Amino acid sequence: xxxxxxxxxxxxxxxxxxxxxxxxxxxxxxxxxxxxxxxxxxxxxxxxxxxxxxxxxxxxxxxxxxxxxxxxxxxxxxxxxxxxxxxxxxxxxxxxxxxxxxxxxxxxxxxxxxxxxxxxxxxxxxxxxxxxxxxxxxxxxxxxxxxxxxxxxxxxxxxxxxxxxxxxxxxxxxxxxxxxxxxxxxxxxxxxxxxxxxxxxxxxxxxxxxxxxxxxxxxxxxxxxxxxxxxxxxxxxxxxxxxxxxxxxxxxxxxxxxxxxxxxxxxxxxxxxxxxxxxxxxxxxxxxxxxxxxxxxxxxxxxxxxxxxxxxxxxxxxxxx
Numbered sequence: 001x002x003x004x005x006x007x008x009x010x011x012x013x014x015x016x017x018x019x020x021x022x023x024x025x026x027x028x029x030x031x032x033x034x035x036x037x038x039x040x041x042x043x044x045x046x047x048x049x050x051x052x053x054x055x056x057x058x059x060x061x062x063x064x065x066x067x068x069x070x071x072x073x074x075x076x077x078x079x080x081x082x083x084x085x086x087x088x089x090x091x092x093x094x095x096x097x098x099x100x101x102x103x104x105x106x107x108x109x110x111x112x113x114x115x116x117x118x119x120x121x122x123x124x125x126x127x128x129x130x131x132x133x134x135x136x137x138x139x140x141x142x143x144x145x146x147x148x149x150x151x152x153x154x155x156x157x158x159x160x161x162x163x164x165x166x167x168x169x170x171x172x173x174x175x176x177x178x179x180x181x182x183x184x185x186x187x188x189x190x191x192x193x194x195x196x197x198x199x200x201x202x203x204x205x206x207x208x209x210x211x212x213x214x215x216x217x218x219x220x221x222x223x224x225x226x227x228x229x230x231x232x233x234x235x236x237x238x239x240x241x242x243x244x245x246x247x248x249x250x251x252x253x254x255x256x257x258x259x260x261x262x263x264x265x266x267x268x269x270x271x272x273x274x275x276x277x278x279x280x281x282x283x284x285x286x287x288x289x290x291x292x293x294x295x296x297x298x299x300x301x302x303x304x305x306x307x308x309x310x311x312x313x314x315x316x317x318x319x320x321x
Contacts, residue, residue: 003317004303004310006103012309013107013302015146018114021301023274025058026118026242029297030271034058036243036295039250041070041223048073054296057093063300065090067104082138084108088303098321102303109139111302112294113146115242116195116217119290120150122273123240123281124193124215129154131178132191134205134228135198135220136160136168143195143219144172156180157191161198185209196220196228203230203255212285218252222293227255229289235261237289238282240270246293253291267291 004012028034034056041052055066069086076083086104091097120128128151133140136158144156158169158180166182173180181187188194188209196205199221205228210216216237220228234256241247244267248257256262270290272278281288310316 001098001319001321002100002307002310003319004100004102004306004315005317006105008310008315009103009106009306012313012315013110013306015110015114015117015149017305017309018107018110018302019117019146021305022111022114022298023118025061025063025297025301026269026271027274028058028060028271029243029295030269030275030277033060034297036297037066039246039296054294054299056295056297056300058297058300061301061304062093063090063297063304064093065300065303067296067299069104086299088299090300090303090307100303100307102306104299104303107302107306108299109142111298112139112219112292113142114302115292115294115298116143116219116290117146117150118274119217119240119270119292120147120193120215122270123288123290124151125213125281125284126151128192128215130191130193131156132188132194133158133169134160134185134188134194134196136165137197138168139219140197141168141172143197144169145175147193147195148172148176148178151193153178157183157187159183159185159188193217198228199226200228201225203227203233205229205233207233207236210287212287214287215281216287216289217292218289219292222246222250224250224254226250226252228252231256231259231261234289237287239267239289239291240273241267241291242270242293242295242298244269246295247291251291251293252289
């Protein structure tokens with residue numbers, strides 16, 4: 001069995017490798033060559049933690065396995081470690097034998113950012129120049145770095161409940177030589193692309209905050225009741241997601257579904273755009289929205305790439321099980 005420890009991953013995993021892994025697995029999902037297993041998520045009644053499993057099988061990539069982990073809200077204060085903790089286990093699809101155990105914390109941040117950047121590449125207007133960010137926490141830095149690589153952006157507009165956290169966005173934008181404007185939500189009407197990356201349970205982004213032609217990627221925490229965009233805004237957009245079943249149950253589309261504003265048939269897989277079986281954006285005035293719910297196959301694809309990189313770089317740890 002190969003072990004790729006968490007400490008080794010930042011030096012191994014690039015944004016490009018993450019992007020390619022996620023794009024390929026989205027395409028495999030849309031073509032029916034990969035599927036996710038039902039998600040298990042439980043409040044364990046200890047430390048206010050949520051713990052669960054995401055898994056799946058990709059016939060094209062040969063990835064079989066699961067990610068185990070969750071959210072421990074007191075970790076940072078009590079133990080000085082991040083609140084999200086996870087580990088990925090990969091198995092040989094031919095024999096069922098365990099192939100690898102891979103740290104899942106840093107890779108989860110990169111694969112989540114890769115998903116939104118895949119949506120920007122395939123759905124945003126080619127002339128997009130203004131990047132909007134709703135949320136400025138730890139994950140927002142990963143999101144912005146990946147997004148800025150997809151278009152020739154000229155500035156960033158940022159908004160956060162706690163404005164002092166916008167320094168996270170300013171640091172990333174400075175790396176790209178871009179200014180950051182700290183505005184109110186109305187100012188997002190200037191944005192050509194908007195990423196929401198919050199843990200909100202009430203709509204932040206409303207219809208009048210978004211102009212025709214904008215691409216939105218809703219990437220915040222996905223669970224029952226979460227909501228970053230209003231149901232009316234969701235209903236007004238051309239909708240895409242990683243997995244429709246998650247989008248309507250724990251993702252951004254759940255409220256528009258519940259209100260009867262859209263049906264499941266109104267939501268398409270982003271992989272269909274990648275494969276060319278869906279045209280994606282149909283006009284310069286379309287508002288497109290990608291609901292990134294985070295699927296187990298993303299984690300497996302990125303972890304499989306990590307195993308290959310670790311072996312190639314000579315840092316993989318091999319043990320007998």
